[in-house]
Amino acid sequence: MQVYTVPANKWAxxxxxxxxxxxxxxxxxxxxxxTTEWFPTCGYKRVADYDLEVYGTGHTNSDDxxxxxxxxxxxx
Structure with a gap:
């Protein structure tokens, strides 16, 4: 594993x-x-070359x- 420091930002x-x-x-x-609906109309832009996908705890086969x-x- 590696540790990455993520700078403080405003996040969508x-x-x-x-x-x-x-x-x-x-x-x-x-x-x-x-990318096709929100960014073209939101008034914001991406500020970094990274983003995060956060997968929660729980059963991945659950509908919720x-x-x-x-x-x-x-x-x-």
């Missing part, structure tokens, strides 16, 4: 819920919505399994 956080067992992975659909996308942002 998006949540996806549902089983990871399906053919369509909801995190991919969420990325598509973020939660994961998040964290993207560092600044006003345009």
């Amino acid at each position: 956080v998006f949540t996806a819920r549902g089983s990871l067992n399906g053919k369509e992975h909801q995190i991919n659909a969420l990325w598509t919505r973020i 399994y939660t994961r998040e996308i964290w993207i560092p942002i600044n006003k345009k």
